[in-house]
Amino acid sequence: MKIIKKMLVGASIGINIGLLMALFFSYLYGSKNFSPSSTTFTEHFDRPLSAVNVSIILWALMGIVFSLGSIIYQNDRYSITKQSVLHFTVTFTGFTFLAIIAGWFPLSVASLTCYTLTFILTYVITWWISMSIAKKTINRLNQELQK
């Protein structure tokens, strides 16, 4: 039951973010109408309505990838490193797969490499922050122990 709830929340947030971003980019590219993704994507469909429909489903799935992934961080038995690596694996695989289907970025080596590096960098930063907070907590606890 908790998983179903998580999936629903994830799907909702995913759709929200996807919609707002598509809206933003539609304005950015000076479109007359709302476009859910790049033309390379929308071209595949018989009519724009289908493209929007499929996009919404993909946005929902992206949201679900992240919300289910967050369950990894709830497992206290895993070290911070293990959690980060597992979460990265799940989200990178799931999200990249969906983003490529959704036509979000060109399939060039350059753009994929840049995207991957940014993804990895984000995880390194959050891992480092988590470790720093953990170290601080340990020091605090050791201080309390001395009292």
Place this chain on the structure above:
Amino acid sequence: MKVSVNINPNATSPSILITAKKQTAEIIYLEQKIQSIVEHSTLFIKDNDDYRQVSLDQIERIYTEQQDVFCQIEGQRYKLKKRIYELAEFLPAKIFIQISQSELVNRHFIDRFALSKTGAYQVVFKDGQFTFASRRYMRKIKKEDLHS
């Protein structure tokens, strides 16, 4: 109500006495509460085939392995009849810290807390051994300690 301790070198064994003008519900409640604390200041452990009583301060750590609950006294382990959640309820929180869902540790037996290279909380004991602590429980302890 004033609570005080009277140190008398001539006393043989410690006793607790509540002095009041008459017996009220509050006095009865206090008597029962204190009685409960006194009763819970020792535990029964299984030593080979016998059961014997030990005082709480002798216990170094209490942990669950498979389905059994064990306690460690001077490096030796003995079986306990109680479940971890029962022990967590009546053992004094100031002395026995619950570091994970399956382990309680005597504060005085802890040498220090450490963080492993991969970011797992460790509790290092005075005898050199260490065990893993759950981050969730550690955060709870940090919060509670700051209030004491």
